[in-house]
Amino acid sequence: MKNVPYSFILRRLATILAIVTLSLCLTAAITGILLSFYYEPTAGGAYNSLRIIKSEIPNGWMIQRIHQIAGQGLIATSLVEIVVMFLGEKFRPSWLTAWISGILLTLSAIALSWTAMLLDWTQLGYWRFQIELGTLEVIPVIGSLLRDILTGGGAVNTVTVAHLYTLHSYVLSIGALVLAIIHLGGLLLQEKEEKQTLMETEENLSFSE
Template sequence: MESTQLDRILRRLATILSVVILTLCLINVTTGILLSFYYEPTAGGAYRSLQMINTQVTYGWLFRKTHDLSGNAAIAIALIQIVVMFLGRQFRRSWLTAWISGIFLTLSAIALDWTEMILTWDQVGYWRFNIELGTIEAIPLIGSQLRDILTGGGAISTVTVAHLYAIHSYIVSGLVIILAVVHLSALLWQEQQMYAQERESRQTQPPVASLAES
């Protein structure tokens, strides 16, 4: 499959977007660590601690807003990048690592936002998570087990907040950073391979003048 100029531009754009995604993920994790110094993962303390961060901690409102915006922006750009990779015809076998890491990176970024919904412990997050639990419980065979893991085996309580906080902070956050690095590395490697193949193909082609003389 011959690469066109548009394909090369789209592939370079996909690499640039992967750098942006990694930067946003690092910002999200860094601000999350700063917020964790004041956040209290309990049913009653979660809301109070977030209000304290917004009103009493120096630049706490800025760190929280940056944390939310970077997470949402990472999801949006990851989805855009998948479209760009498809339009750039990056679906050969050699791009398998980039595709797999990109898809799982997008899903992990969505999971990062999903596990955050109950951590605010407000009315919107509580009832939204309650609805989501009903959907999870409807999954055949493993639905009830997943619900028990998330809630701690009972109703939504302090244990639920602690479980979601651990999944959000220690599991999904680390997974997002790892996948972002793997995804960027795969795109950079494939881009180098693509340019190397193009140079080799140009070197093997005979000069135009030689063809005209013959």
């Protein structure tokens, strides 16, 4: 009986975190769409367009800041939820959908942050990305291929920014949003099934008495 409150708290916490994760995904998506109206995904225009968004567009700085906070919060929340699901033994087969979607969502959130490092076209972002490309190149077999896909087969330039922008804004963002919905749906469905199982167990015990 002592394990029931503990399990209930973890189960409820996992569901709450899934709702927060979905809310952060929606917030990042909406603010990202607003930013895309003014953002220019080119090597020369990225920095200037973000400067204009911050200084000239009404509430542009706030929208960009909310977008950044939502992205960072998505990583933190998804990582915490993985820990909560692990402690609550939600990695068992009956929770497979929620478990797999949660892991993929966490990876997508990290990938979103990774692809955004060059989109502001600052010196820090540029040299960080160069270091990351060097790390990718040492991956056996596919390292050079990944580098060519990201950079466009040459140096880090406008094509690279366009590729990262496409991955960030379309592929990963849509993927993260879909995974967040699947993850929350999986948790709610499995929680409903668990409640039904508990009710059936209590009914059987009452009949046996």
